[in-house]
Amino acid sequence: MGIFDSPQDIQNSLLEWFRENGRYWIPWKLKKDGSVPRSGESISPYGIWIAEVMLQQTQLKVVIPYWKKWMKCFPTLSYLAEADLENLLMIWQGLGYYSRAKRIHQSSKILVEFVGKNRDQDPDSWPNQIDKWMSLPGIGRSTAGSIISSAFDLPTPILDGNVKRILSRLLAIERKSIRDERKLWEFSSLLIERQSPRDFNQALMDLGAIICTPKNPSCSSCPLQNFCVAYTKYDPEDFPKKEMTKIKPLQEIGIGLVFNQKGELLIDQRLENSSMGGMWEFPGGKKIPNESIVKTIERELKEELGIVVNVGEKLLSFEHAYTHKRLNFTVHICAWISGQPKPLASQKLLWVSPDKLFDFPFPAANTKIISELHKHLCIGNKNL
DNA sequence: CAAACGTGGCA
């Protein structure tokens, strides 16, 4: 018995499992009895769109509190489309992949046109075609499929990490070639249940999260056990084949906390098109071989701000791992000596009082610095 | 098309 011979058996087994074990408690999803979530939460194309973007490469557990905060601050598409990017980034702070917030911001303007002014409360006004959704920045085929199946209950296939893993195992497809990728999309399309595609896609994702996990899959309680070639003939953990892990290079970074006479601190806003664009940070940069970190800070602040500083005591140093590199930050307190600061390598500069730092969106490495600085200055701040 | 891209949870 295989997936080709018995798509209906697979559908039935999976949906039956879902009715018992599905994660109906996910805030933006319909409840088991078909009712909408309790008040304060909503089932809407809007809420589902935001959730699906937040969920890109991000665990459900991490997303939920961010989604709730977001829906409170930007309850509708109209609110969102009027909001400033910086307010979006404030909510997104800590969630990672900040370009997603920027693309949501861009998409909101386009969606207002698609949906029509003041029509965003009516789900029927929202687009339900794959092409429309995929035309939006930050939305690819899988996210579009999730949104459409979840919001409109239309049979649109998805292929996220969960579904890739499940289908790879069902079919014992090992390699991650472009051809295999196409095959997996075909199976996702072939398999999708026509009567309740919303539940079917959610069932796939829930199975991937609960049973068909990357490590130690619970094959003994899997409703698809009998259909699974990887289980029957091989070791499910070998599918899909893992990527070679690359070594992340380690770089030394010197950061200067520059104070003026008023006790204000110099921060800069990252260039819009750089990584973490639009986020704020403390100025600094990469150490050159054979350069002291103090010299690095002096040089970088001269190059990027056009100022001369006196590098003082070290506040802290720590390592922060990004996707493709590791950075070792060394942070020194600095005194501003001369030169009017200019945003030579950033889009904006600001002198701010240390207790106002939490009004700006900072990436995680910088919040570590802020937290240490506040300890150093004995500022009690429960927000950080 | 291979590489880039943030972070926190978890073993």
Next chain:
DNA sequence: TTGCCAAGTTT
């Protein structure tokens, strides 16, 4: 503690 990796998309 260190390393893996999660509801992917873009360039």
